[in-house]
Amino acid sequence: MTNWYTADPHFGHENVISFCKRPFESAEEMDNTLLQNLWSKVGSDDDLWIVGDFAFGPKARNPSYVEGIFKELPGVRKHLIVGNHDLEPTLALPWDSIAHLAEVRDGPHNQAHTLCHYPMITWNHARRQALQLFGHVHNNWRGSRNSINVGVDVWDFFPVRFEEIAERARSLPLNKHWADVERDAKDPTP
Numbered sequence: 487m488t489n490w491y492t493a494d495p496h497f498g499h500e501n502v503i504s505f506c507k508r509p510f511e512s513a514e515e516m517d518n519t520l521l522q523n524l525w526s527k528v529g530s531d532d533d534l535w536i537v538g539d540f541a542f543g544p545k546a547r548n549p550s551y552v553e554g555i556f557k558e559l560p561g562v563r564k565h566l567i568v569g570n571h572d573l574e575p576t577l578a579l580p581w582d583s584i585a586h587l588a589e590v591r592d593g594p595h596n597q598a599h600t601l602c603h604y605p606m607i608t609w610n611h612a613r614r615q616a617l618q619l620f621g622h623v624h625n626n627w628r629g630s631r632n633s634i635n636v637g638v639d640v641w642d643f644f645p646v647r648f649e650e651i652a653e654r655a656r657s658l659p660l661n662k663h664w665a666d667v668e669r670d671a672k673d674p675t676p
Contacts, residue, residue, distance in 0.1 A: 563583075605623060
């Protein structure tokens with residue numbers, strides 16, 4: 487079993503294409519590509535974590551539309567970390583878990599990492615090299631050494647595994663406020 491992470495797919499949202507300069511002609515093309523990319527990575531025994539903003543726009547208000555997309559998602563378990571654009575039809579889907587914040591054990595040391603739709607400065611076990619995975623900011627910021635954007639806009643519209651996230655984390659700079667909030671902490675790199 488593998489945990490796969492992604493954020494901000496914005497299924498059905500025409501305007502996100504121009505807002506984030508996504509390379510699609512329509513929301514239908516975007517939705518199909520996102521689903522194909524999920525299926526190319528996420529196996530039948532895997533967990534899929536959507537770190538907010540599953541769907542948005544007029545289509546996201548239609549329960550049959552979001553149900554149709556949900557039924558197309560791969561993985562044995564599907565989890566939603568609630569984002570600012572997750573409307574009632576999305577929240578009513580049969581997710582295996584729904585939360586605003588979650589700790590997920592992953593990686594070589596089975597560390598508890600924090601998932602929240604919004605970037606954070608510190609979180610539980612941040613001093614012990616636990617990462618924070620977020621979305622929300624789309625292609626505006628890839629994150630910092632221990633707080634990494636898992637959104638589709640910075641991962642070529644694919645979901646990612648912890649190993650890929652940790653590798654990217656090592657290439658990112660420290661958050662300039664890390665020493666302000668975690669004065670005695672060691673290097674946050676996992």
